[in-house]
Amino acid sequence: MSSVAHNVAEVSSSVVEFNYLWLIPVLPLIGAAISGTMGLRIHRRFGEKGINLVSITAPWLAFVVALIGFVTLLKAPSGTRLYDNLWVWMSVGGLKANIAFSVDALSGMMMMIITFIGSLIHIYASGYMKGDESYWRFFACLNLFMFAMLVLVLGDNLLLMFVGWEGVGLCSYLLIGFWYKDVNNAKAGMKAFVVNRVGDFGFLAGLMILFWGLGGSWTEAGYHAGGVFSVTFAELPELVALAGDKTLWGVPIFTLVGICFFVGATGKSAQIPLYVWLPDAMAGPTPVSALIHAATMVTAGVYMIARMNFMYIHSPLAMTIIALVGACTALFAATIGCVQYDIKKVLAYSTVSQLGYMFIGVGVGAYWCGAYHLLTHAFFKACLFLGSGSVILAMHHEQDMRKMGGLGKHMPLTRWTYFISCIAIAGFPIASGFYSKDEILWKAFNSKALLIPGWVPWAMGFVAAGLTSFYMWRSYFMTFTGPAPKVHAHHGDAHDDAHASDEHSGHGHDEGEYPKEQPFSMTGVLAVLAIGAVAVSFIGLPYLWTHQESIIEKFLHPVFKAADHLPTVYHHGEGHGVEWLLMICSVTVATLGLGIAWVFYRGRTSQIPDKLKNMFSGLHRVVHNKYYVDEAYHATAVKGFLGTAFSSSWFDQKILDGIVNGLGHVTKYIAYIDGFIDTYLVDGIVNLVGLVARSLGGMIRKLQTGQLSTYLTGMVVSILLIVVITGLFFN
16 A cells, blocks of 8 residues: 555544534525425515525525634634534444534535625525516525535535535526526526436446445444444545555556546536536526536535545546546637627636636645635636626626627626626736636646646646636626617516516616616625635735745645645745746736737727638637537437437337237237137037036926826836837847
């Protein structure tokens, strides 16, 4: 067994009982239950304020409990985890799994992201969904989404994590297809559900293989604890160390499990090739997009890989696959984002790309960097999505940026919060995105833990960073600069009409009026998120600047201690020149992206984009159509499955049913012949025997007259006959 495995087994932490952790996921569940079962009655009697009282209060109460727990964790010694065991869930042989929640540095950070940003999104949604006829159903699903994600990150074992994993998949289906009366929305929800089931199969397969591979390990580890071993995340490192170098089908078990888990992560976190559901998820209401992209679902895969870091360090192949797929996804999605015109589609491909950076981080073993980018991304991407929602409402649900422009004059707060978030995601050192993304790129360049040179994922991430800056500033200039359009209500959309007719909500416009800023319930949330996008910079200042570990690196280090032994080119205190050079290159490429976007789209007066589009029309068409990946899926997977389904149906109806029906007809004819024989032959013989017996009986019955003289006459005649016969034949 490698020395790394021994070191993993030595990782330990102190445990503090915190008996209120269960409240954090349960409070949103209570809100979902109340809104889901009684929401319609509450809505009819008390209106939207009654729904808000339940559905917005519940996540904020969860945030308060989470904050108390997080402060308790901060006050405790480094490496401490909070623990709350409710009951034994299942006990099979030497394996025991509890319904238990725990909070360490990683799950504590995730818990705060989900409860804080998720609660802000709830407030925003109260303004965005105002007037919707299914207002209560929306918030029931939104609460349920938070519950599922909190179970995923707080669950103390893989089995409980899988419950939350499946829960967020269900909630994404319910919310993406929320406006299900539009068939495209229903299809988008179904697409998300089906694609995630493909990924979930990988996760489940990895889970089964892992438990098989650890077969004797929990018995050995639990020998000193009464013969049972509870497979918690705190205890799994010891089990992994005990498992040694076990193989399955000639493949090291941790490589096989790691790849299977990553298949699950590609589904949840929208990586190549299972990313196709996320852009279509824009069919749901914008608060759903923000919740999925920033605070919950798509971060689940990154969290799972980071959580299982003690296993991945045993498999350079699995780490290489993760880093390479992440880099390819970051670059691939960035190119598509450059030519999209739907503002939400731009942000969707941006999310796919940014998730690629997170996987580069966890793939090269820089787990804290991937987790830090998850944190920074939660703030600036939530702000961007909610900002786009503010714009979409102001434009009466118009999402095409070519029909926008000049909104900065009429929506100043939305504009400036969007501007700050663009700075963050583009990678300028005055907002948080720069620090997390640049650290990931440096760690990738610096890594020797992969089977490929570290500069390969770095180069792909570097190019993607320049494209990110370009398409984000493109969206900003196209939306907020140039001449402002006048908007007209699109009648026929119940949700849009509800907003348009509400004069007090800030959504209403007379026909032909300029767009207006949204109410404070929405813009206030944007301001908080924009401030957060800048504020979280200070916990991730690089070692190069401060000559000490960043706050976030120190905080997360106990969770990722196993990765300390992964090989790198440089260590702290070395390679300053190279790191400075790479940092300068990052800022330069971000500036270049901004400059090109400024020249092409500021004021919407430049003809350069149209000329380039015409010059490279073929390339533009391919990229604009997302490289025809959806069409390829439709031509292969979808048509293949449908063809298989139709073929199976035809075979079932024509062949199997034909055989069954033919046998039925043959049986029916045999039964008919059998009935004929039974009726006319067998019954005929029986009836004939009965008829003969009855006839003979009738004839014989006539001899029985009851008169003595008749009997004497018969007797005399009989005697005479006997005498005659004897005389004739026997003499």
